[in-house]
Each structure stands twice: as C-alpha cells, then as structure tokens.
Amino acid sequence: MRILTGNDLKTGAVTWWTGSDWSLHVEDAVDVTGNEDEIARVEEAERRVNVPYAIDAEMHQGHPRPAHIKDRIRALGPTVRQDLTLKPADPEIRNWVI
Amino acid sequence: MYQYDQYDQQMVDARVEEFRDQARRRLEGTLTEDQFKPLRLMNGLYLQLHAYMLRVAVPYGTLSSMQMHALADIADKYDRGYGHFTTRQNIQYNWIKLEDAADILADLAKVEMHAIQTSGNCIRNISSDHFAGAAADEVTDPRPYAELLRQWSSFHPEFSYLPRKFKIAVIASDTDRAAMRLHDIGIQIVEKDGTLGAAFYVGGGMGRTPMIAPCINEFVPLDQLVSYAEACLRVYNRHGRRDNKYKARIKILVHEMGAEEYTRQVEEEFAHMLKRGIEPPFAELERIRTYFEDPLFEEGASADIDRSDPDFALWVDRNTVAHKADGYVSAVISLKPVGGIPGDATAEQMHLMADLAKDYSFDELRVMHTQNIVLPHVRKADLHALWTALDEAELGAPNLDTVEDIIACPGLDYCSLANARSIPVAQQISERFAKNGKTEALGQLKLKISGCINACGHHHAGHIGILGVDRKGVENYQLLLGGSEAEDVSLAKITGPGFDEAGIVDAVETAADVYLRERQDGERFLDTYRRIGMTPFKEALYG
Numbered sequence: 288m289r290i291l292t293g294n295d296l297k298t299g300a301v302t303w304w305t306g307s308d309w310s311l312h313v314e315d316a317v318d319v320t321g322n323e324d325e326i327a328r329v330e331e332a333e334r335r336v337n338v339p340y341a342i343d344a345e346m347h348q349g350h351p352r353p354a355h356i357k358d359r360i361r362a363l364g365p366t367v368r369q370d371l372t373l374k375p376a377d378p379e380i381r382n383w384v385i
Numbered sequence: 386m387y388q389y390d391q392y393d394q395q396m397v398d399a400r401v402e403e404f405r406d407q408a409r410r411r412l413e414g415t416l417t418e419d420q421f422k423p424l425r426l427m428n429g430l431y432l433q434l435h436a437y438m439l440r441v442a443v444p445y446g447t448l449s450s451m452q453m454h455a456l457a458d459i460a461d462k463y464d465r466g467y468g469h470f471t472t473r474q475n476i477q478y479n480w481i482k483l484e485d486a487a488d489i490l491a492d493l494a495k496v497e498m499h500a501i502q503t504s505g506n507c508i509r510n511i512s513s514d515h516f517a518g519a520a521a522d523e524v525t526d527p528r529p530y531a532e533l534l535r536q537w538s539s540f541h542p543e544f545s546y547l548p549r550k551f552k553i554a555v556i557a558s559d560t561d562r563a564a565m566r567l568h569d570i571g572i573q574i575v576e577k578d579g580t581l582g583a584a585f586y587v588g589g590g591m592g593r594t595p596m597i598a599p600c601i602n603e604f605v606p607l608d609q610l611v612s613y614a615e616a617c618l619r620v621y622n623r624h625g626r627r628d629n630k631y632k633a634r635i636k637i638l639v640h641e642m643g644a645e646e647y648t649r650q651v652e653e654e655f656a657h658m659l660k661r662g663i664e665p666p667f668a669e670l671e672r673i674r675t676y677f678e679d680p681l682f683e684e685g686a687s688a689d690i691d692r693s694d695p696d697f698a699l700w701v702d703r704n705t706v707a708h709k710a711d712g713y714v715s716a717v718i719s720l721k722p723v724g725g726i727p728g729d730a731t732a733e734q735m736h737l738m739a740d741l742a743k744d745y746s747f748d749e750l751r752v753m754h755t756q757n758i759v760l761p762h763v764r765k766a767d768l769h770a771l772w773t774a775l776d777e778a779e780l781g782a783p784n785l786d787t788v789e790d791i792i793a794c795p796g797l798d799y800c801s802l803a804n805a806r807s808i809p810v811a812q813q814i815s816e817r818f819a820k821n822g823k824t825e826a827l828g829q830l831k832l833k834i835s836g837c838i839n840a841c842g843h844h845h846a847g848h849i850g851i852l853g854v855d856r857k858g859v860e861n862y863q864l865l866l867g868g869s870e871a872e873d874v875s876l877a878k879i880t881g882p883g884f885d886e887a888g889i890v891d892a893v894e895t896a897a898d899v900y901l902r903e904r905q906d907g908e909r910f911l912d913t914y915r916r917i918g919m920t921p922f923k924e925a926l927y928g
C-alpha cells in the first residue's frame with residue numbers, strides 16, 4: 288500500500304493523511320494508491336500540509352507500517368530519545384521501528 | 386571576545402525582520418515552499434526528519450557565558466530542552482516550529498548571534514582551533530584572522546552563489562586541532578624570521594570524495610590575507626563545476642585542474658586583486674585584534690594541583706591541556722558520558738557551563754569540532770571546584786581523545802539524508818569499552834561515525850571510522866582504519882565487507898585488540914596501524 292506523509296507547515300511535525308485530515312499517528316494513515324498526487328496537490332495548496340509525498344507501507348497488526356526504517360523513525364521519533372517519541376512508555380516499540 | 390559594531394548589529398537585525406516577513410508570507414500562503422525554501426536555508430532553517438531544524442553559527446567556536454545562556458534559553462523555550470553541538474563548532478536544534486523561527490533569530494541577535502550562512506552554497510561559518518588564545522603552542526591567536534575573514538565573507542555578493550558550500554578553517558600552531566587540511570581552504574598562521582604570515586592549503590574536504598588539501602602558498606603576508614582568499618575563491622567561482630553537485634566542491638577543481646595550474650591562476654588573480662586594493666586597512670585588523678587580547682591572567686598563579694582524589698586526578702590528566710599562562714590550563718568538558726548522545730547538552734547543562742565559564746574562565750567557552758566544550762582559561766587552583774560541579778551534572782567524563790570520546794553525526798535518528806543510525810552505535814561502543822576496561826590501555830584512539838557518505842561525522846579522518854550504509858533497506862556499517870585530521874593527516878581505508886549493528890561494535894573491539902597485541906612502546910593505535918598495515922586487522926576481522 289501507499290500512504291501519504293508530510294510536515295505540518297507551522298510546527299514542522301510529521302503528519303499522515305487519514306482520508307479526510309492529517310494525523311500525527313501513522314496508525315491513522317490510509318491507502319492512497321493512485322490518488323497520492325491529487326491529494327497532495329490539493330492539501331498543499333490549502334496549506335494543511337508542507338511537502339507531502341507518498342511512501343510504501345504494509346499492514347501490520349491491523350495498521351500501516353512504513354516499509355523503510357527511515358519512515359518508521361520519522362513516524363515515531365528518534366530511537367535514542369524514546370522519551371521524545373510518540374510512544375514514550377511502550378517497551379515493544381523498538382521492534383516496530385527496527 | 387569580538388563585539389559587534391553598529392554595522393554588524395544593523396545587518397543582523399535587518400536580516401531578522403526580513404526573515405520574519407518571509408516566514409509570515411509562507412504561513413499566509415503568498416510564498417510557496419519552493420519559493421521559501423532557499424530563503425529559510427539562508428537563515429539556517431532546514432526541514433529534517435522530525436521537524437524544522439535550526440543551525441546557529443558559532444564563529445570560530447567562541448561563545449561568551451551570556452551567549453551560552455541564550456542558547457540554553459532557546460532550547461528551553463522553543464525546543465525540547467536540549468541542543469546538539471556539531472563538528473563544525475555550531476549548535477543545532479531539532480524541534481523548531483516555523484512560527485517561532487523569527488523570534489528565535491531575534492533572541493539570537495540580542496546576543497550577537499545568528500544563523501546566516503549556515504546553509505547553502507556560500508562561505509560557511511569559519512572554524513578554528515578550540516584552544517585559540519590559550520594554547521601554549523600557538524604563534525598567535527588565530528581568531529582575529531578568522532574574524533577578519535568572517536567579516537569579509539559575510540554577505541559577500543560575489544560569493545553568495547558559489548558552485549557549492551565553502552568551509553574555511555584558521556589555525557596558528559603546528560598541531561592541527563581544527564582538521565585544517567580537510568577544509569576547502571585551510572589557513573595556518575606561521576612565523577618566518579620573526580614575521581607572521583599565512584600558509585594556504587586549498588582543496589581539502591570529506592564527503593563522498595575525501596581529499597587532503599595541498600599547500601599552494603607557504604607564506605602570504607598578513608596584510609594581503611583577504612586578497613589572497615578572494616583570489617582563491619574567484620578562480621573557484623569561475624571554474625568550479627556547476628553541472629554536477631558531486632563534482633562541484635573546490636577539491637574536485639583543484640584535483641582535476643592540478644594544484645600547480647590552480648595555484649598559477651590564483652597567483653595571477655592575486656596580482657590583479659592587489660592592484661585593485663581590496664584589502665581592508667590594517668587599522669581594521671588592529672581594531673579586531675584588540676577584542677582578542679588576553680584576559681588579565683593572575684601573575685604567579687599556583688601550579689599545584691591536589692591530586693589526592695583519584696577520580697579528579699584522572700580527569701585532570703585526561704581532560705586538561707597546557708596553557709600559555711603559568712598556573713592555568715584549558716579544561717575540556719566532555720559531552721560524551723558513557724552511553725550518551727555525542728554532542729547533546731541539555732538546557733540546564735548549558736546554563737551550568739555558562740555559569741562555570743563566568744566563575745572560572747573569564748566568561749569564555751569554546752565549542753570543539755569533536756562535539757565537546759572547552760573552558761579555555763582555568764586556574765589550576767580552581768580545577769577541583771570546577772570538576773566537582775561538572776561531575777554532579779554528568780559533565781565530568783574523563784575521556785578526551787579516548788575511544789569513548791566518539792564523534793557521531795545525527796544519523797538516521799534525526800537526519801533525512803542518512804542511511805543508518807550513528808548515535809546508537811556510538812552509545813554501544815562507549816558502553817562496551819567502559820565495561821571491558823580497555824579505554825585506558827588504548828590511550829588516544831579517535832573514533833568517528835557518519836550515517837552516510839556526506840561524512841559530517843568525519844569518518845574518513847578517524848583512527849577508526851565507521852560509515853553507515855543502506856544494504857537493501859537494512860542498516861549496515863563499514864569499518865575504516867588509519868585516518869587522521871590532525872597535523873599527521875591521512876584518509877582512512879575501508880577494511881572490507883560491512884557489519885550489522887551488533888557486528889560493528891564487535892569489529893571495533895577486535896581492531897582495538899589487534900593494536901593492544903601488536904603495539905610497540907609509545908605507539909598510538911594510528912602509529913601501529915601505519916607500521917603494520919591493514920593485513921593483521923583484516924585477518925582478525927574476517928580471517
């Protein structure tokens with residue numbers, strides 16, 4: 288599957304396209320195969336996202352998981368500062384990222 | 386320390402307001418990202434893996450206490466309570482919001498700082514010896530010359546769109562603590578028959594094609610320094626390749642043209658520059674120099690150090706270096722606690738370092754390219770009090786230049802160009818050696834890690850270097866041996882096939898063990914490698 292990501296224009300935060308809005312959580316991302324360019328164009332023009340682009344992902348325990356480690360680190364936060372990630376208390380998260 | 390004159394301050398203030406307007410227009414949508422990107426980059430604002438990232442220039446690595454406090458305040462107020470000191474003696478913040486960027490630049494301007502020319506194809510922040518003005522072995526303080534070049538290169542219209550980025554380092558001792566010959570231009574201030582001059586080394590660099598800069602002129606009179614630098618840049622600006630980003634650095638030009646022909650053209654241009662008379666009046670250099678005069682060192686300061694506490698004695702041995710004034714040393718604050726993130730400091734640590742600089746080092750701090758901080762002028766009599774305060778704040782690691790004092794770039798944890806993570810590898814290596822107790826026996830061992838071929842972590846110049854690569858989507862690490870960025874400069878060579886994350890930590894220990902087995906009296910790791918060559922290391926690693 289293909290999922291769409293970008294950064295929030297104001298805060299720079301990594302965001303994911305949910306089908307109707309942008310979420311901080313990659314779990315909310317939806318498959319955009321075939322529509323990525325059109326959604327990206329509209330959303331960027333409306334300044335709801337900055338520099339959006341589509342990446343490959345696979346379903347994993349019911350949620351999309353980016354295919355490449357770079358996108359997984361991007362989705363969660365630095366592996367060396369779990370306190371700053373979106374899931375600071377999850378002991379299993381390392382296995383999801385790496 | 387240098388202090389802005391009214392021109393410096395006006396330029397920086399005007400730039401903040403200009404950027405405030407640009408950011409506003411971007412947020413309102415009258416500028417597209419394509420239009421805005423070059424404008425934000427000119428002000429050090431990148432878009433990185435997790436957010437905007439701001440790179441702040443620290444000219445020649447020198448900071449006052451007040452500036453360090455301001456950097457800490459920015460970390461607290463606008464970021465997540467920490468900053469990252471870099472191999473170019475700058476600081477980066479990783480979690481910046483575009484909405485805040487102009488306010489941050491305004492806060493920086495209040496303490497005579499900015500982020501101008503920290504990105505883009507221009508002359509970047511000029512780096513220098515972190516012990517400048519304190520080192521026992523310097524012929525003069527190199528910073529007035531670095532400052533002169535900073536003024537010359539700031540907003541230089543002809544050099545705003547060079548073929549590629551341009552990095553200059555200035556030193557003034559035979560010991561090279563600034564990787565001078567791995568810069569686009571390395572300048573060494575030298576003394577000949579009682580007169581100071583500048584030796585120019587041009588065309589060094591790291592990145593995907595590492596090169597050591599050849600010397601193109603051994604002695605440029607100091608009242609022609611700017612003219613000579615201008616000539617070097619002009620020849621590059623004219624002939625440097627703009628068709629291929631990977632061949633655009635001056636090192637490729639000097640290499641392809643040949644150092645001799647490049648030098649010939651520089652000398653020709655130089656003769657022309659001298660006729661044009663672009664050199665600033667000598668009075669300006671004198672004015673700058675007055676800002677770098679020695680602080681009032683205490684006459685007859687005691688040379689005694691009470692070494693009865695062994696932890697303190699170890700720190701003194703490892704982390705302090707000789708000073709030109711009797712009774713003083715330069716003290717290195719390690720930002721490399723065992724298992725820590727190289728170069729990161731919290732806001733509280735920055736405030737503490739600033740306070741300690743005020744109490745013990747005439748208000749001055751330096752950023753080292755090895756991602757540590759220096760208090761340049763500390764009385765020996767104050768060392769114990771200083772160390773006690775540092776140790777309590779986890780800043781007292783006694784590991785300067787040891788295998789635990791690792792340079793690591795941000796790598797895949799923060800950098801969008803990365804192939805692999807650098808920081809976790811550094812953490813595991815420092816933990817491994819802290820545990821196996823070999824650090825002391827290994828002595829000086831410079832280990833440097835980059836997360837991709839751009840070489841921000843100087844892996845080519847490590848006694849041991851590590852380069853992160855992407856092998857079919859999986860992180861992989863190449864091991865390199867035999868590099869040096871010091872006066873015995875050399876480029877490291879790859880040992881062979883790469884390793885996975887656990888494997889690279891073992892491989893470093895294996896290489897260290899070969900050294901411990903093979904070394905002769907007084908040899909450092911690098912010396913042994915140079916004597917015995919790659920083969921014994923390869924046998925141990927792959928045999």
Ligand code: HEM
Nearest residue numbers: 471472473590591592593634794795799800802839840841
């Ligand atoms: C995270 C944002 C960063 C980006 C996007 C970035 C990008 C780059 C690129 C593209 C190059 C290669 C340039 C070339 O060869 O033409 C480079 C080189 C370099 N960067 Fe970075 N870098 C980043 C962070 C850093 C940091 C944190 C440091 C210091 C720790 C650093 C210091 C250097 C140094 C020393 C070099 C090699 C010297 C040379 O220019 O040859 N950079 N960087």
Ligand code: SF4
Nearest residue numbers: 794800803836837841
């Ligand atoms: S070496 Fe590569 S991974 Fe490391 S900071 Fe530089 S560009 Fe990023």
